[in-house]
Amino acid sequence: MSAAAPLPVVEVRSLSLRMSRDRSAQEVLHEVGLRIGAGEIVGLVGESGSGKSVTALSLLRLLPAGVARYGEGARISVLGRDILAMGEAELRRMRGADVSVIFQEPMTALNPVVRIERQLCEVIRRHRGGSLQAARALSLSLLADMRIADPERAMASFPHELSGGMRQRVMIAMAFSCDPALIIADEATTALDVTVQAQVLELLRQRARAKGTSVLLITHDFGVVNETCDRVYVMYRGEVVEEGLASDIIREPKHPYTRALLSALPGRGLPRARLETVAAAMLEGGEPVVRAAPLPPRVLDDTRPPILETRGLTVRYPKPDALWGRATAPLPAVDGVSLVVRPGETLALVGESGCGKSSLLNALVGLVPHEGDVLYEGAPLRMPRSGVQMVFQDPQGSLDPRWPAWRIVTEPLTVAGRKGRAERRRLAAALFDRVGLSQDAIDRRPHEFSGGQRQRIAVARALSVQPRLLLLDEPTSALDVSVQAQILNLLMDLQDAAGLAYLFVSHDLAVVRHIADRIAIMQRGVIVETGDTATVLASPQHPYTRTLLAAVPRLETQDSLKPIRG
Amino acid sequence: MRPVAQASGVSRLWDAARRALSVAELALGIALFLLVLLLALFGVALQTHDPMASDLMRRFLPFGAEGHLLGTDHMGRDMWSRMLAGLQWSMACAFTANVINLFIGATLGLLAAERPGWTRNVVRQVADIFQAFPSLVAAIVVVVVIGDGFVTLVLTLGFLSWPIFMRVVYAEASSLYSRDFVKAARLAGVSRLAVMFGHVLPGLRASLLVIFALHFAALLIAESALSFLGIGAPLGVPTWGNSLAESRQYVLVAPQLLLVPAGAIIFTVITMNVLGDGLAAYSRRRGRGIEP
Numbered sequence: 100m101s102a103a104a105p106l107p108v109v110e111v112r113s114l115s116l117r118m119s120r121d122r123s124a125q126e127v128l129h130e131v132g133l134r135i136g137a138g139e140i141v142g143l144v145g146e147s148g149s150g151k152s153v154t155a156l157s158l159l160r161l162l163p164a165g166v167a168r169y170g171e172g173a174r175i176s177v178l179g180r181d182i183l184a185m186g187e188a189e190l191r192r193m194r195g196a197d198v199s200v201i202f203q204e205p206m207t208a209l210n211p212v213v214r215i216e217r218q219l220c221e222v223i224r225r226h227r228g229g230s231l232q233a234a235r236a237l238s239l240s241l242l243a244d245m246r247i248a249d250p251e252r253a254m255a256s257f258p259h260e261l262s263g264g265m266r267q268r269v270m271i272a273m274a275f276s277c278d279p280a281l282i283i284a285d286e287a288t289t290a291l292d293v294t295v296q297a298q299v300l301e302l303l304r305q306r307a308r309a310k311g312t313s314v315l316l317i318t319h320d321f322g323v324v325n326e327t328c329d330r331v332y333v334m335y336r337g338e339v340v341e342e343g344l345a346s347d348i349i350r351e352p353k354h355p356y357t358r359a360l361l362s363a364l365p366g367r368g369l370p371r372a373r374l375e376t377v378a379a380a381m382l383e384g385g386e387p388v389v390r391a392a393p394l395p396p397r398v399l400d401d402t403r404p405p406i407l408e409t410r411g412l413t414v415r416y417p418k419p420d421a422l423w424g425r426a427t428a429p430l431p432a433v434d435g436v437s438l439v440v441r442p443g444e445t446l447a448l449v450g451e452s453g454c455g456k457s458s459l460l461n462a463l464v465g466l467v468p469h470e471g472d473v474l475y476e477g478a479p480l481r482m483p484r485s486g487v488q489m490v491f492q493d494p495q496g497s498l499d500p501r502w503p504a505w506r507i508v509t510e511p512l513t514v515a516g517r518k519g520r521a522e523r524r525r526l527a528a529a530l531f532d533r534v535g536l537s538q539d540a541i542d543r544r545p546h547e548f549s550g551g552q553r554q555r556i557a558v559a560r561a562l563s564v565q566p567r568l569l570l571l572d573e574p575t576s577a578l579d580v581s582v583q584a585q586i587l588n589l590l591m592d593l594q595d596a597a598g599l600a601y602l603f604v605s606h607d608l609a610v611v612r613h614i615a616d617r618i619a620i621m622q623r624g625v626i627v628e629t630g631d632t633a634t635v636l637a638s639p640q641h642p643y644t645r646t647l648l649a650a651v652p653r654l655e656t657q658d659s660l661k662p663i664r665g
Numbered sequence: 666m667r668p669v670a671q672a673s674g675v676s677r678l679w680d681a682a683r684r685a686l687s688v689a690e691l692a693l694g695i696a697l698f699l700l701v702l703l704l705a706l707f708g709v710a711l712q713t714h715d716p717m718a719s720d721l722m723r724r725f726l727p728f729g730a731e732g733h734l735l736g737t738d739h740m741g742r743d744m745w746s747r748m749l750a751g752l753q754w755s756m757a758c759a760f761t762a763n764v765i766n767l768f769i770g771a772t773l774g775l776l777a778a779e780r781p782g783w784t785r786n787v788v789r790q791v792a793d794i795f796q797a798f799p800s801l802v803a804a805i806v807v808v809v810v811i812g813d814g815f816v817t818l819v820l821t822l823g824f825l826s827w828p829i830f831m832r833v834v835y836a837e838a839s840s841l842y843s844r845d846f847v848k849a850a851r852l853a854g855v856s857r858l859a860v861m862f863g864h865v866l867p868g869l870r871a872s873l874l875v876i877f878a879l880h881f882a883a884l885l886i887a888e889s890a891l892s893f894l895g896i897g898a899p900l901g902v903p904t905w906g907n908s909l910a911e912s913r914q915y916v917l918v919a920p921q922l923l924l925v926p927a928g929a930i931i932f933t934v935i936t937m938n939v940l941g942d943g944l945a946a947y948s949r950r951r952g953r954g955i956e957p
Contacts, residue, residue, distance in 0.1 A: 464852055483854025497845035501867050507846075510863075511853035560849065 108281050108313040109135040109158060109177050115170030116157065116337075127153050128337045135281065140307060140314040142328035142345060144321065146360070146579040150337040151317050155283050158182065158315070159194050178280055196226040199274040201267070203286040208270060209258040215269055216254035219276065226277040241272040245302055263452075264295035268302065275306055282307065285317045292451035292606065297650040300327050319580060321361060322609075322652025325349050333357045349654050363584040364654070365613035370632065371591060374584035374613070404477060406568050406600050407440040407463075407487075411471035414458045414624075432458040434624040435471070438602075440568065445594065445601040447615035447632070449608060449647070455624040456604050460572055463602075464489060475568070483514065488561035492573040494553035498545040504531075505541040508559040515564075530559040534589060551582035558589065568600045575610060587614055608651050612636055620644045687950070691943030694878075697936040705756040708749035716742060716750040716903045725919045735925050738908070739915055744925045751905040751926065754898060755933070758819055759884040765823025766884075767877060770830020771869075775861060777831070778838035789835075792828040800825040801890065808896040818897050822884055833876050834869060841868045871948035878941035882934040889930050905930050 116128035128150050135141045145151045156162050157175060160182055175182040178197055182190070194200075202208045210218060219241070220234040227234075235254075242250035245268040258266055267287060274282050284303065288296040304327055307314045316328055324331050324345050331348055333341040333356065341354040352358045363374055414433040433455045440446045450456045462469035465482045473480045475487060488511070491497035498507050505527035512518060512526065528538040534555040545553055554574060561569055571590070575583040591614060593599055605611050611618055612632060619629040620643065628641040639645045704711070713732065720741035727736050735744035777788040807821045841847060841864065850860050891897030892906020900907065905926035912922035 466848070466852075482852055485854075489849065489852050491845045491849065493845065497849050499846040499864050510850060510855060513859070514854040514856075557849075560853075564853070 106179060107134045107136050108139075109133060109315070110174070111154070111158070111176075112172075112174040113170070114154070114157065114173045114175060116153065116162075116173070117168045117170070118153075118162075118166050126337060128157070131334075131337070131339050133332060133339070135313045135315060137280075138308070138311040138313060139330065140304065140316060140328050142324040142331035143315060143317045143334060144319065144324055144331055144360075145334035146319055146581060148336075149334040151334050152285055153337075154334070155200075155285055155315060155317055158281075158283065159198055159200070160185070160190055161194075161200075195222065195279075196277050197279055198281045198283065199277065199279045201270050201274050201282065201284045201287040203289050209266065211258055213257075214254070215256055215258065215261070219254070219269070219273055222273055223276050237276065238272070241276055242269070244275075244306065245269070245272045246298075247272075264291055264299060267291060267295075267299050271299070271303055271306070275310065275312070278310065279312060281313045281315065283315045283317070286319070287316075288323065289318070289320070293608075293652075294451065294646060294650040296323075297652070300652075303327070320652060321349060321364065322654055325654050326652045333360070360580060361654075363581045365584065365587060365610045370613055373588050373591070401441070403441050405439040405474075406442045406476060407438070407480070407602065408474040408477075409436055409438045409463070409471065410474070412436045412438075412459065412462060412473065413470040414455070414462045414467055415470075416458075416467075432624055433462060433469070436621075436624075436626055438619060438626070438629075440600050440602050442567065442600050443594065443598040444616045445603055445614055447603045447605055447611040447618045448621060449605055449611055449618060450621035451606055451647075454621045456621055457572065458624075459621075460489075460570055460602075460604060463570065485511070485515075485564040486567045487570065488564065488566040488568075489570040489572065490554075490557050490561050490574045493577045494550065494557045495545070495577075497557050498553060500545050503542050503544055504548070504556055507545070508541075508556060508563055511560060511564045526563070527559075530563055533562060533593075534559045535585075549582075550578050551585055554578060554582075554586050555589065558586075558593070562593070562597075565597075566599065568602065571601055571603045573605055574603075576605070576607065583610070590614065608636070608648065620647065684950075687943065687946035690939060691947045694936070694940030694943035698940045701752070701756070701933055701936050704749060705752050708752055712743075712746035712749050714743035714746045716746040717901075718742060725915070725922075727919075728921055736919075736921055738922055739911065739919070742903075744908075744922070747903040747908060748905070748925055748929050750903040751908060752929065752933070754815075754902065754904045755885055755888055755930075758815065758822070758888045759881050761819045762822035762826075762884050762888075763877060763881050765819070766827040766830055766880065767873065769824070770827035770832075771834045771873065773827070774831040774834025775838055775865065777835045778842050778865075779857065779861065781839075785835075788831065792831045795825065796828040801887065804887070804891060805894070805896055808891065813896055813899050815898070818888065818891065822887055826880070826884070826887070829880060830873075830876060833872055837869055837872055838865050841865045871944070875941050875945045875948065878937050878944060882937035882941070885930065885934055885937070889926075 111131060111133040114128055114131040114133075115126065117126050131150070131154055133141075133143075133154065143151045143154065153162065157167070157169075158177055160175075169183060173183065177193070180193075185193075209215075216235065216238065219238040220231060223229070223234040223237055224231070238254060239250045242253055247253050247265060247268055253261065253265065253269065258269075261269065270287070282303075287303070288299050291299060300323065303314065306312070316323070318324060328345045330343065331345045332339050333348065333354065335354075335356040341348060341352065341357045348357060349361065352361055365374055412433055413431050413435055415431045436459060438446065438448075448456050448459065458467060461467045463473055463480070464487070465480075475484065480487065505524050508527050508530050509518070509523040512523065518526075524541060527541045531538050531541055536552060536555050536559070540548070540552075545556070548556065554577075558574075574590070575586050578586060587610065590601065594601065601614075603611070603615060615632045617630065618632045618635050619626050620635070620641065621627070622643045628635060628639065628644045635644065636648065639648055713734070720737070722741065723730075723733070723737055724739055724741040725737065726733050726741075728734070730736055733743050733745065735748065737743060738747070773788045773792070777785040803825055804821045807825075808817060811817050847860055847864055850864060855863070888897055889904070889906040889909070892904045893910045894906075895910060897906055898904040908926040909923065912919075912926070915922055
């Protein structure tokens with residue numbers, strides 16, 4: 100690659116940055132150095148708060164001017180020009196034309212009330228000039244390059260009429276429309292399904308290679324780095340702690356943080372082994388301790404009566420007739436699903452967005468009407484039932500922001516009868532203890548906790564009534580890798596201690612491989628394959644399972660530069 | 666981290682100024698409101714004369730005349746005392762009507778948000794009808810049919826102008842009902858009422874307060890308008906609307922008679938608006954703290 104090209108596209112040297120809202124200025128970047136050669140795809144990896152996005156935004160000075168204070172001696176040069184010395188007008192010309200940015204959520208970057216055609220043409224004409232016809236022709240060919248099946252139709256659509264993957268493709272088309280020298284992709288594929296992510300990353304990569312465009316790819320996912328990037332920078336608390344060829348770093352990480360981050364990834368080590376958490380690794384002298392002591396193999400007894408069973412579960416959403424408000428015959432969102440969860444085991448339900456896994460969960464707990472049977476311990480399940488509790492994906496939304504934590508975790512207990520404040524607080528403290536939170540924190544409100552702590556609170560609430568079965572709806576998807584590791588550890592510990600059964604809904608095969616005993620793959624409302632985790636993942640039978648497995652960005656390749664499947 | 670548009674020094678100053686202004690607005694709103702409230706509650710003690718006592722020898726006295734701070738009207742009654750009496754009447758009327766509005770609107774709004782389906786549709790249709798019908802005209806009809814008086818006036822205003830409460834409560838409660846914490850509570854078996862009082866109503870408090878203040882101003886105007894038309898307060902009762910109506914005939918002789926009730930109405934309405942806006946700005950800022 101052109102890592103040693105004479106003139107780098109981006110060169111950042113000793114970039115320190117303080118952000119100040121009030122008088123207290125906090126250093127968010129410390130002596131960051133970064134170099135991107137022409138045509139190079141460089142990854143910037145780190146967890147939230149590591150400073151990766153701030154670094155990227157600094158390249159275009161997109162941080163609020165009064166808030167960001169650059170340190171002495173900081174130098175940012177993009178295409179040989181000194182960004183920190185540039186005037187505002189000059190910068191504006193550079194943004195979009197020479198450097199473009201793709202963000203995580205295209206819905207916020209696209210104007211919702213303007214058709215794609217106008218948005219694309221406007222960008223092209225602003226930076227390149229030319230006639231509307233020329234801009235339109237270019238837009239069409241760009242969309243075709245992005246393998247959008249019907250470019251004309253996409254052009255005539257509003258953003259909300261396109262799927263997430265299509266929107267992100269439009270964003271990439273827009274980013275390439277002015278032939279920029281550098282594209283900054285800030286978690287550009289994080290919100291997408293794995294199969295779509297694989298396609299989008301491949302398009303980005305191919306297009307960058309064809310045009311000789313440099314790419315700065317910001318991500319938290321080492322798999323993505325491995326499959327897409329030439330070189331990588333690892334950031335931790337505002338510093339670059341390691342840099343090098345992507346393949347080298349993944350094979351032999353030098354810095355303890357990188358090692359910790361890699362070992363926090365589920366799906367690499369032994370299934371159900373405790374995952375290394377970053378905090379633990381950093382505390383213990385920087386040497387992540389390998390605790391992958393082989394666990395006693397879990398013997399699953401398939402003769403035991405199931406704790407949860409569904410028979411031919413079908414969910415149909417009535418489509419309201421526009422004129423009369425009557426229901427017309429709808430397509431089932433869940434189509435005849437039969438599942439079995441046995442006591443103490445984890446069944447993972449895996450599928451991409453829109454496959455019907457949320458509908459299935461909602462049907463289980465009676466939030467949407469369904470056909471077919473749901474049996475709990477052999478009898479029809481009627482919620483509420485203290486034996487069955489649910490944990491939601493986003494702890495921010497599942498905890499009432501106005502309530503103190505002790506009230507939140509003991510809320511289910513109030514159903515059985517009134518309990519005094521003192522007793523509830525005592526129970527809350529015990530629950531906090533069980534999920535690894537400090538008992539002193541029970542008076543705090545949700546916003547005073549971090550994301551991982553909030554999810555612990557959500558788990559504590561579910562545990563308050565001694566359930567036997569937890570329905571976990573993507574419980575770690577909204578969390579950082581190291582925090583995800585902590586929550587997965589917690590869930591496994593609780594399962595071992597209390598013999599809980601889990602129905603674990605997820606889109607993440609790595610997580611599932613780590614935690615699940617059995618696995619059910621769902622596509623378009625139907626379970627296409629089911630079996631014990633190791634077997635299904637080792638020898639998938641259904642084509643969709645194979646597609647899904649192939650799309651997961653992997654770390655286990657020998658060569659980071661291997662071409663992605665076409 | 667989202668890119669924020671480059672903020673220049675000027676816009677930062679503007680930001681800071683706006684923050685300070687919103688605090689000042691709330692403080693000013695509360696101060697003015699307390700003043701109005703105290704005058705309404707204890708204004709009787711400040712009355713220098715009986716507001717009904719006429720003295721035909723001392724008619725049309727100007728502002729600052731001896732013994733009459735704001736002069737006298739065409740019957741020689743003390744304008745200052747009449748203004749205070751009118752304040753009491755107006756505040757009582759607007760407050761009671763507003764409480765009725767709040768109660769009906771919030772109940773129906775919560776009901777509609779909690780039970781989507783035909784309950785919601787019926788409630789929304791009824792609210793639409795009430796809102797589409799010009800409420801002043803409706804009030805006139807009711808008062809003409811039933812007759813005037815404090816109770817009629819309050820009930821009329823109270824039962825006619827609740828849709829604004831219903832709409833706000835419905836919109837906000839619907840969004841709260843779709844949140845996962847409500848789902849979690851329902852799945853745990855928490856009763857409908859407990860969810861309503863524990864999770865939904867506390868979340869509505871801020872906006873209800875704001876609407877209450879702003880709608881209070883609207884009701885003050887409606888009450889005065891009805892009295893001015895001669896169908897609100899019974900004739901002779903010293904309300905601002907009546908005073909305005911009476912002063913109309915003497916605009917050329919004694920224009921100051923118009924200024925006292927008009928000024929009082931404007932002052933009170935502005936007070937409630939400042940208070941409402943201040944509360945809105947404050948709860949917006951505080952809301953950001955709760956849900957970052």
